[in-house]
Amino acid sequence: MNASNDDLDNGFVPGEGAVADGSVNVNENVNENGSVETDCGAQSATATGVATKTELGRGLDVGTANLVSSAQDAEGNVHIKIQRNAFLDIDADDYTKNMLTRLNVQYVVINGRMVVVGDPAFELANIFNRETRRPMRDGMISPDESDALPIEKMLLETLLGPPTKEGEVCYYSVPAEPIDADLNVIYHQGVFGGLLKSLGYNGKPLVEGHAVVFSELAEDDFTGIGISGGGGMFNICVSYKSIPALSFSTTRGGDWIDRNVANVLGISASRATAIKEKGVDITRPKNREEEAVEIYYRNLISYTLTNIKSRFESSSSMPNFPDPISIVCAGGTSLIGGFIEVFQDEFKKINFPIPVKEIRHAEDPLYSVSKGCLVASLSEV
Amino acid sequence: MSKPLSVQDVIRQSATDVGLDELSRRGCRKVKVLDKQTVFRLIDEAVNRVVEERLAAATAQEREQIRAEARSEFQRLVKERQEQLEERVQREVSAATEEARAHADQQVQEYQERLAQLESQVGQEVEEGRVPGASAIDPELLGSMIREAVAQAAPTSTGPSADLAALQQSIEALSRKVSAGGPGGSSSSSSIEPPSEEALQAFFSRSSSSEQVESNISNVEVKNAKANGVNKNLAKLRSLKQGSE
Numbered sequence: 001m002n003a004s005n006d007d008l009d010n011g012f013v014p015g016e017g018a019v020a021d022g023s024v025n026v027n028e029n030v031n032e033n034g035s036v037e038t039d040c041g042a043q044s045a046t047a048t049g050v051a052t053k054t055e056l057g058r059g060l061d062v063g064t065a066n067l068v069s070s071a072q073d074a075e076g077n078v079h080i081k082i083q084r085n086a087f088l089d090i091d092a093d094d095y096t097k098n099m100l101t102r103l104n105v106q107y108v109v110i111n112g113r114m115v116v117v118g119d120p121a122f123e124l125a126n127i128f129n130r131e132t133r134r135p136m137r138d139g140m141i142s143p144d145e146s147d148a149l150p151i152e153k154m155l156l157e158t159l160l161g162p163p164t165k166e167g168e169v170c171y172y173s174v175p176a177e178p179i180d181a182d183l184n185v186i187y188h189q190g191v192f193g194g195l196l197k198s199l200g201y202n203g204k205p206l207v208e209g210h211a212v213v214f215s216e217l218a219e220d221d222f223t224g225i226g227i228s229g230g231g232g233m234f235n236i237c238v239s240y241k242s243i244p245a246l247s248f249s250t251t252r253g254g255d256w257i258d259r260n261v262a263n264v265l266g267i268s269a270s271r272a273t274a275i276k277e278k279g280v281d282i283t284r285p286k287n288r289e290e291e292a293v294e295i296y297y298r299n300l301i302s303y304t305l306t307n308i309k310s311r312f313e314s315s316s317s318m319p320n321f322p323d324p325i326s327i328v329c330a331g332g333t334s335l336i337g338g339f340i341e342v343f344q345d346e347f348k349k350i351n352f353p354i355p356v357k358e359i360r361h362a363e364d365p366l367y368s369v370s371k372g373c374l375v376a377s378l379s380e381v
Numbered sequence: 382m383s384k385p386l387s388v389q390d391v392i393r394q395s396a397t398d399v400g401l402d403e404l405s406r407r408g409c410r411k412v413k414v415l416d417k418q419t420v421f422r423l424i425d426e427a428v429n430r431v432v433e434e435r436l437a438a439a440t441a442q443e444r445e446q447i448r449a450e451a452r453s454e455f456q457r458l459v460k461e462r463q464e465q466l467e468e469r470v471q472r473e474v475s476a477a478t479e480e481a482r483a484h485a486d487q488q489v490q491e492y493q494e495r496l497a498q499l500e501s502q503v504g505q506e507v508e509e510g511r512v513p514g515a516s517a518i519d520p521e522l523l524g525s526m527i528r529e530a531v532a533q534a535a536p537t538s539t540g541p542s543a544d545l546a547a548l549q550q551s552i553e554a555l556s557r558k559v560s561a562g563g564p565g566g567s568s569s570s571s572s573i574e575p576p577s578e579e580a581l582q583a584f585f586s587r588s589s590s591s592e593q594v595e596s597n598i599s600n601v602e603v604k605n606a607k608a609n610g611v612n613k614n615l616a617k618l619r620s621l622k623q624g625s626e
Contacts, residue, residue, distance in 0.1 A: 072611065080606045101597045108596035119604065154596065158603050218614040222621065242621050364608045375614045379622070 054079070056381050058160060058170040058201065059374030061211070061367075062192055064136045065231030065254060065332055067152075068370040069159040072378060080367050081159045085231075086132035087151050088121035089113045108154055110147055117151060125270040132270055138251045139175040139233035140188040153195055163200040169380050170201040171373035173208040175233050176247035179307060183251065204376070207247045209237025211372025216328040216362045224326040227304070228369050229333035231255045234304045238312075240319040250307050254333035257296040264292050281337030297336065302346045312353045324357035330368035334361065388424055389417070 054071040061068040069081045090096070092114030100107050105120040116124055125132040135141065135148035135155075142148050160170065174189045189205050196203030206214075212226030212235075222242035228235040231254040238246040254276070261272040265288070275289050282294040312318055329343060344359050362368040404412065436444065 070608070076610045076612045078608045078610055080608050081603045082606065083603060097597070104602065106596075106598045108598060117598070154598055158598055214614060214618065215611065218617040222618065242618060367606070367608045371608060371611055375611050375618060378611070378615050379618050 054164060055378065056164055056168050057374065057377030058163075058168065059211075059370045059372065059377055060156070060160065060170055060172040060196075061208075061370035061373065062136075062172050062174070063230045063332070063369070064134070064139050064233070066366070067155050067159055068367055069156075070367065070370040070374040072374060078367075078371060078374065080370065082366070083118045083155050083159055084122050085136055085152075085155065086121045086125075086134055087115050087117045087147070088125050088130065088132050089115045090124070106158070108151075110150060115147070115151070117155060122270060122273070125268075126274050129268055129271065131268055137232060137255075138181065138183060139178075139230065139235075139249065139253070140183060140185065141191050149191065149195075152192075153198070156195060157199060160196075160199060160201065166200050167202045168200070169204060169377045170196055171204045171206045171211075171376040172196060173211050173228075173369045173373055174205040176207045176209060176235055176237070176249045178233065178249045178251050179311065181251040206373050206376050207237060207244065208233075208235035208249070208369055209247055210239065210244050211369045211376070212328060212330045212362065213237055213239040213242070213244075214372035214375040215364075215368045216330065216372075217326065220326050223321070224328065225308070226372075227327065227329045227331075227334075229253060229304075229329060229331035229339075231332065234300075234331075234333075236304070236308055236311075238318070240321070245317055245319050246311060246315050248307075248311055250304060252300055252303060253331075257293065257300060257333070260296045261289070261292045265289060276336060279337065283338035283341050293336075294342075297339070298342055298346065300333075301339075301343050302349070305343075305346055305350055305352075309350055309352060318354075321354060324355035327356055327359045328362050328368075329359070330362035330365045332366050334365050388421060392417075392420065 054073050057072070059070040061070075063085060065085055067083045067085050070078055072078050092109060092112075096114065097107065100116065100120075103120075106117045108115050108117060115121075121132050124130075133145060133147070135145055135152050137144065141152070145151075163170075172192055174192070175185055177185060193203045193205065208228045208230070209226045212228050213222050213224065216226060217224045217239065223240050224238075226237045226239065233249045233251055233253050235249045236247065237244050254273070255269070258269040258272040258276065261267075261275070262269040265272070272293075276293055280290045280293050282290075282297045285291040285294045327347075329340065334340075340359060340361050347356075347359060364371065436447075439447070
């Protein structure tokens with residue numbers, strides 16, 4: 001399944017209040033595979049100015065590549081808002097500003113520089129063969145980006161809006177401690193906690209892999225392994241009856257693939273991302289570019305599985321699972337065609353220490369972490 | 382050994398400029414032109430041929446003499462170049478050092494002036510009772526701490542940049558001491574703590590209220606989608622929680 005930009009159209013605004021004039025809500029249905037079907041011709045209540053109320057409690061996936069918020073309305077529908085976690089500075093003049101607003105492109109002027117944020121930044125970077133600037137790196141707030149915090153704040157404001165009630169609970173995803181890098185998540189966690197508080201929310205951190213367990217393993221009594229393959233990291237959580245027994249992360253993700261593909265092909269990383277997202281099937285690469293993507297994907301999956309295995313074998317806190325468990329893969333990096341097949345293929349090559357009954361994709365891979373955070377928030381209300 | 386011969390100079394000195402009109406008067410209608418590269422090549426060939434002939438005819442002693450002269454000339458040239466290079470580097474280093482020292486002196490002076498100004502300002506505000514918690518700050522103690530900081534940052538023999546760094550460190554130490562309420566405060570702690578939630582909240586609140594940011598973000602729609610509901614998960618999680626209670 002691939003979630004393309006067309007799947008994520010404009011229109012719905014979680015929270016009380018009307019959608020801005022002129023916006024058209026997209027009537028979407030989710031099919032069996034979790035893909036989003038859209039009907040662009042339909043006008044919904046939100047487009048006509050009728051307020052849509054959401055229940056108290058929000059979910060927020062703070063990802064290196066994407067920021068995803070979720071909220072549930074009174075009918076039980078989950079509404080997702082998504083922003084690419086990237087920006088790009090361009091030359092500012094009045095003509096460009098007007099043009100960008102007309103084209104529905106978000107910009108902000110910071111320290112006299114015009115910054116395009118979200119998906120348009122990524123698209124512009126590809127057109128001009130430039131690299132986007134990223135507020136986050138390796139799953140955490142980037143120490144190299146001086147503009148990271150104001151940009152993140154603005155992106156979160158657009159995704160969450162004001163809380164329905166002051167102090168509304170919003171669980172946000174944080175990476176587990178990485179096993180292959182000397183990184184500390186405390187600062188990152190504190191920054192986003194403070195940021196949410198400044199927006200009026202009661203921000204609570206939730207380990208990313210655990211969020212996948214909450215959204216995808218309900219039928220298994222929240223027992224199994226949740227894997228979130230993100231842009232900066234792979235997060236893994238082994239859960240027994242909703243309690244995390246083991247959580248860790250590795251600092252290789254989609255960005256690692258992009259960097260390496262870009263290196264071997266002599267292109268920009270943004271261009272490599274675009275190649276990866278245009279609909280590659282890694283079980284059937286068609287050209288040299290796709291072969292490079294396949295090689296690095298296979299290596300990443302193998303690396304992740306090897307790390308999971310070695311952590312299982314060395315951990316003393318692993319529960320004894322009475323029955324074979326499920327492994328669920330979520331996250332934007334798992335969206336590429338053939339991901340699960342290659343995962344299963346690599347899984348067969350290692351002698352996994354726990355009996356596994358199935359390896360499957362999340363219902364909504366891109367939204368899974370956010371939905372898991374939403375479940376955690378709603379469960380507290 | 383004699384000074385190296387510049388063929389180009391010799392040609393220039395030996396040649397005579399003759400105008401085209403003059404040549405025409407002399408009845409020259411065509412002129413044979415020999416370009417510089419060809420001249421050099423011809424000279425090289427001639428010299429090589431003579432040297433080869435001479436060397437073939439030279440005795441072992443003469444060859445050894447030529448080798449010794451060549452070696453000696455080569456060593457002289459290397460030495461000469463090295464001396465020139467060293468002289469130049471020394472000149473540049475001393476100029477850069479002077480410039481850095483002047484810059485550092487100026488900055489040290491600016492810091493001292495700023496400290497004096499701060500000292501007087503804080504003293505005044507404490508006197509007027511305008512500083513919250515002012516009663517905890519002793520102006521004399523503050524003054525002595527500032528003087529101590531400046532003394533610690535006095536120029537040393539290690540160079541201007543070290544002086545500047547020392548002064549900056551002293552000012553930071555002073556700042557920590559002041560915020561801790563005195564020299565015995567928490568300034569001894571060297572570990573870097575993550576920012577407190579209150580500090581982060583204050584940071585974000587301040588940045589949103591004080592800075593007017595130009596943006597069209599509120600006018601632009603964010604991408605939306607609907608996803609599968611989570612009621613089943615929620616019910617299951619709640620029942621698990623109740624079961625475990």
